[in-house]
Amino acid sequence: MPEGVRLADDPLLPGETDDPFLQEYDFDEKKTFVNLPRDRYAIPENVATEEATNYRYEVKISGAQYMKACKEHNATPVILLALLMSRGIAELYSEYDKPVNANIAADMRDALGVPNTFKNCVKSMNLPYSREFSEKSLTEQATEYRELLKAQRDRDFCRKEANAMIGLSNKLDTLDSYEEKQKIMTFFEGMTLNTYIISYLGAFRLGENAQYISEIHLYNSGTTGLGINMISCGENFVLDFKQNFQSDKYVRAFCEELEKLGIAYTVSDRIPFVTPGDSIIKR
Secondary structure (H helix, E strand, O other), X not given: OOOOOOOOOOOOOOOOOOOOOOOOOOOOOOOOOOOOOOOOOOOOOOOOOOOOOEEEEEEEEEHHHHHHHHHHXXXXXXXXXXXXXXXXXXXXXXXXXXXXXXXXXXXXXXXOOOOOOOOOOEEXXXXXXOHHHHOOOHHHHHHHHHHHHHHHHOHHHHHHHHHHHHHHHHHXXXXXXXXXXXXXXXXXXXXXXXXXXXXXXXXXXXXXXHHHOOOOOOOOOOOOOEEEEEEEEOOEEEEEEEEOXXXXXXXXXXXXXXXXXXXXXXXXXXXXXXXXXXXXXXX
16 A cells, blocks of 8 residues: 555544644744735736636646756745746736735644644745846745745744634634624635745655556636646646636746746646535535
């Protein structure tokens, strides 16, 4: 059995059902935390729509060439992805007046002391790309991004952010009616994360089965604007550009940046798709 695969009759892991947001966390309040600008560039398509159909473009990248570029420029796979995509967007919209921002999905389980919980414990980390930042070399940019991610993964910073989420939940619990709760939560309706979102899902350890699998794709409809899923699979990195609009301008902009680094890739045609919502979404 491959490492990490669990069977139906395996016992639960310690703390697997723990709720990470039941109580507030202690953290070092004297520590100086990273403070990033909240006002970011919005691509024109980053608006919620009622259209059920989403679209995706599948990009397969040579893992060896991509990792070579990462090593040459002190980048990680997700950092290089963010830099190339943000650079591409900055060139598409040369008049951009706010930082282009990559929102990186990040797991807080370890920082909150619940490494095995199955419950959602994800936050967003920010990698801004400003005009001043664009003047730096790729290596300088990647090194700066490393420090930004380290600061946002800081245990105390994660606990501070978790407490903010818990505070909102506690506020809702003080309200008497569903209508009152709904009124507060309307603030989040249609809320978008500018400029785009990246989810790096890591490397799939396929073992002896790797010879049978050329690529893996994970995607869902319901995207607002642009989201990119990244997977390391066998000898390749596989990216799914998920979006609620048809244009291929962002995937083309990214691929042009790959070409500048001499990284081989293939890209699919536009693929329309719909994944069903659950019973709550359908109400």
